[in-house]
Amino acid sequence: MLLEKILQSQGFGSRKYCQQLIKNGAVTIEDQVIDDLKFKISEQQLNFKVDGKAYLYREHVYLALNKPKNYECSHQATHHFSVFDLVDDLLLNRGVQCIGRLDQDTTGLLLLTDDGKFLQALTHPKKHVPKVYIVKTADEISVEQIEKLTSGVELRNEKGIFAATDVQKISENKLSLTIHQGVYHQVKRMLAAVGNKVITLHRQQVGLLDLGQLAQGEFIFLDEQQIRAAKNLDELIVTL
Template sequence: MLLEKMLQSQGFGSRKYCQQLIKNGAVQINGEIIDNLKYKADLHGLEFRVYGEDYLYREKVYIALNKPQGYECSHQATHHFSVFELFDEVLMNRGLQCVGRLDQDTTGLLLLTDDGQFLQALTHPKKHVAKVYQMHTADPVTPEQAEKLEQGVELRNESGIFAATDVQRLAEHQLQMTVHQGVYHQVKRMLAAVGNKVEQLHRAQIGQLNLTDLNDLQEGEWVYLSAEQIEQAKIRE
């Protein structure tokens, strides 16, 4: 692939701007400055530098973010920060999108990608990708509430029954459960339906991809997913 097209595919800007990067001697491959506009790059395992910063060619990007509180999953946040402020311009130029959403006050595992098929595979209602949530509740969680959550509840303005699996009372006010749909405010509404209230909500896992397995990722930090981790995230119920 022509070097300028490769740079453009990686989010470095317009074709004209990428040409200018090359002319300016800003691009290095294997320690050599490439200023030839006709240079064709071998994409396999390609590592390159732009203005001294190292990059790895990625056909698509798959990212796991430990989302902090107070961030919206929106490009144009109105009342809070946007999660996209946590990424640089190069990534944003690739058209990075959230794979589903977390409320601004919800923390935990959030995936982002520029791969539309991957996004669809995880968010389509028929896919039933499991998501594990941990929460702190306003009132003590009773065995009856846990049983109702597993049996299923009705949610206003939604059709069908919404049931959780693997419901675990971790402490008097702490609960963990797995949901397989993705309707608006689902976990909070399910707790309200059994007579309790979520005060703090954290997503710990998507599919078989657990936040604790991602190198002690701190709030606000992110990593690229490996091929194995990408497949783990797609595992259904």
């Protein structure tokens, strides 16, 4: 592939801008400056540098971000910050999108990608990718409320019954639960349906990918094992 096309695919800018980078001697491969616009190289396992900074060619990018509070999953946030402020400009140039959304007041694991097939695999209603949340409630959680969450509740303007699995009480006002759908404000509405109220909401896991100790506001690139875990294709939890 032409080097200029590789640079463009990685989010460095327009074809013209990428050509200028090459002409200016800003691109090096194996410590050799490449200034030939006709230079071709295999993109597989390609490591290169632009202005001295190292990059690895990625056909697609798969990111895990620990979303802080008061960030919106929108490029054009209206009342808060945008989660896209937390990722590099090169990734924005590649058109990364959030896989699903977390409310501005919800924290935790948020996945982003520029791979449409991967996005569809995690968000299509038929896939039922499980998501684990940690919930702090206004009132003490009762045995009856846990039973109702497990057996399922109806949500206004939604079809069907919405049940949680693996509901575990952590303390008087805190529990973890797993949902397999992704309707608007689902966890908050489910808790309201059983007579309680969500005070804080944190997503800890998507599929078999666990947030682990990733710092708030930080993101990482997912490797192949982590991607499979997010798609719920393996048997064991993978921790970031």
